[in-house]
Amino acid sequence: MSKTTGAAPASGIDVMLLRTAASLENVAAGFYAGAGRLAVVGEGGSHVAAFVAAAADHHGAHAAAFNSAAVRAGGSAQHNGDPRYAAVVNSAMPGLTTLFGVVGLALTLEDAAAQTFVDFAKLAGTQSVRTLFGSVAPVEAQHRAALLAMQTLLDHGPADLAAALTRPAKLPAAASGAALPASFYPTGNASAINEGASS
């Protein structure tokens, strides 16, 4: 922004943040919906299938919330996917033949969303938009924690993952350690504020 015009109005920045956020959620919701139809997801047992279904619902709800907020801020809803991550998913999906691969791709999307929403919470121009990002980022972070634990449990194969999730008392130490990698959620890989804002 030039010095003569000053900073963009809060609503203008917020619309950009919210449309990019919605675009990320659109990619995540679509990914999980597709993943739920893969046979390899069933190999992880009912808990994994339930997680995938719930994540699809969560991301759909997040997209709706971000779009509603974008409209309230004077913008329009974003129904397209974030171009960067849509390309990642489109490239990877045909080759997803293992549950480990599904979990890995899910982790990429969840961390991208969490980092971005933590960053956007700091950048938001209005309290309500900041609070919205603050209410969604922790949920993406929880998705990531669960996936990190699953990824560790998958080291011994899908059957071990399914067994571990049905016997929580037997959850190994490595699973909990892997699920909590940092004291503060990082934002180094957050998306640019306009990454998914275009129509």
Next chain:
Amino acid sequence: MIHVSRRVFLAGTGGAAACAAVAACGGGGKTAANTYTGDTRLVALAAALENQAVAVYTAALDAAKGGRLGTVPAAFTSFAQTAIQQHAAHAKAWNALLSAAHKTPVTDTPLAGPSLLDQANGASTFAALGGVALHLENQAAQTHLAALGALTGTDAVSTAAGIGPVEAMHAAVLGLMLGQSPVPADFLTVDGAVKTSALQL
């Protein structure tokens, strides 16, 4: 930067004499450094909650090691150790902001209401202890979200934004150990957030 209230400014410039002349300076023992208002009150509350978490997990590890919780998931010891480190780091970050605002750091748990440490010490099974820890983490995550919406200082907002998701991740892992869903809700709310009125400072 955390805003400094007018009351604090007056107390800082004239010491006890100036404070005595201003009705709003508060009761005995209160100084500018240990008077928390606005952003500093939210930050002090956050620091107190982090200290509470460290105390609860420390007690939990002692109880698990002493065999007072029955069967404990193998994952719990490493989880609790990590949680202690991370909550201590959070407390350090919050107290750094208090120090920067010339406020006394909060190193204990001056909170009104039922003591989660007492509840943890009273637990005789992992399920009971886990329930206390899960409540603690959910409460911490929600309080950080409430703070995120109320704080005005850039550094404090940034700190709240980076900590809340980590408390939520702790809750997710506890959920796995308790046989519950690691992600039970689509949005974090503030229904269970601790209010600043609970801070006994």
